[in-house]
Amino acid sequence: MEANQVLNQSTDNHHEFKEMVAILIEKNHDTQNLTSHGRAMAERRLLEGILRKTLKELSDIKFAIDQAAIVAITDHRGIIQYVNDKVYEISQYSREELIGKTHSILNSGYHPQEFFKDLWSTISAGQVWRGEIKNRAKDGSYYWVNTTIVPFLNDLGKPYQYLAIRFDITERKRVEEALQESKKRNHSLLNAIPDLMLRLNSRGVFLDYYPDKDDENAPEASAVLGKTLEEIFPQDLALWTRHYLKLTLKTGKVQAGEYSTFIDDRLYHYEARYVKSGTDEVLAIVRDITERKQGEIALQQSEKRERERALQLETALKELQNTQAQLVQAEKMSSLGQMVAGIAHEINNPISFIYGNILHTNNYIRDLLHLLQLYQKNYPDSVPEIQDFAEECEVDFLIEDLPKIVDSMNIGANRIKELVLSLRNFSRLDESEMKKVDIHSGIDSTLLILQHRLKTTAKQTETTVVKEYGNLPNVECYASQLNQVFMNIIANAIDVLEEQEIPGIITIKTEMHQMSERQVNQDCVKISISDNGRGIPDSVQKRIFDPFFTTKAVGKGTGLGLSISHQIVVEKHQGKLKCRSNPNGGTLFEILIPIKAN
16 A cells, blocks of 8 residues: 555544544443433444454554554553554553553552542443543653543443543643742742732733732732722822833833822832833832831931031041041142141241341341451551461451352242242141132142252153243132142153153143033133143043042052042032043143132
């Protein structure tokens, strides 16, 4: 027989078998109600003959019936008499291992004894049994089959043979088990979450409701499901929830918000998060944050009290000043803080004394020299002792050089006096409040302090400072802090220029400028400090104002100078500090300071 003929015959037999089984089941059920016993027996024999014929043909054609069907025939004791190839395939037992055995060889131990007692009770009574059975294969693996067992009855109405038709549903059961396990986990998770959870559709109807585990007055889920927001929530809360419901469905993004409501004359605070859980559904998780809010309010009140108390405590203010001074010290500014003012004060006293007495000393010396000249003129013939001493001390040279020495001392004392004045102008520690000051004076004081670093070094010639000062009014500012900004920026420029061989040039330019802040133009001064150094890479420019970021070698920088400068300009003076640099060379810092403090 050709393959297509075999296939056609197999298909025909398959359909005939299905029809026969259906008739058999129906007849087996109907014959119990027939009054003619002979007629029932005749029909039963006819059907059994058709079944045996069909099974014989199916055993000769491997893919007869349906390749998914698992067929077995047992006697009235359950001993296997026939199985098709599907049984061998799914159970992994051979024909010899199955024929003559009962189905207990496939028992997985999953079902209780009552399960099989019910099965045997049903088929022993001549009724068809349907159900799902979990079996164990030879290799120990498990599989599920959807089973229909049809009993064949003898002339006395007793089963003498059973036909079992099974279909493999293992994959479906695995999916179901996985789904059940997922449901269990989800249920456990939901029970573990103390917050109120609810699921709404786009119409605001409750699809799921899990009350707050700590809320003893929360309604039961049965009283909420199927109802709308307006039926459960107060009007304001329902309106608020609908807003976030629509927003979540529209954007598809997680939404969050806080709301407050009065319950039994007590104010409660809640935090809600909304997550889109379907094309038309939103999951909301609502947490009671009343205690947290109360704690925040209490903390704010406590902080307010502490701030008020801090304003009255002198020690707290001193600690703050000390901390600030220590921070400035870390950026090489310790010598320009209180110590600078103290040293300037201590130096100023003796220098004032010296400077004030030099004038008198100069007059006295000139008078003495004039007296000596008169003696030489009127008494040319001096005694030998005086003549010898005059020659020994070189009186002529002394008369010529002593006025020069006094003039040099006068110049030196004046120079020290100017330096002390510059130090005091730079530190300005006596000025804790904003005052109107001359910006150019602060820049000049800074340059005077850094003068020794502008001299010629082993690597390069003297660094040149070019001043391009504009006509500026006095600026209302914290002078000492602004001088620290000049010091940090100019000192950094000198550090860079010391490492190059070409002559260094630092250009300082000042001018008036209009700064736009919140769409309002404000008069300010712009101080530009530029150098002809190697420049700053883009990656470094992004971080130069970050605290503790430095490109200097260990021990040469703390990374606080520009960070402090940025804080002084931006936060203290509401100005701006910008850095513009070309990686190929040259760096420019622009400082914008409002003329009048805000």
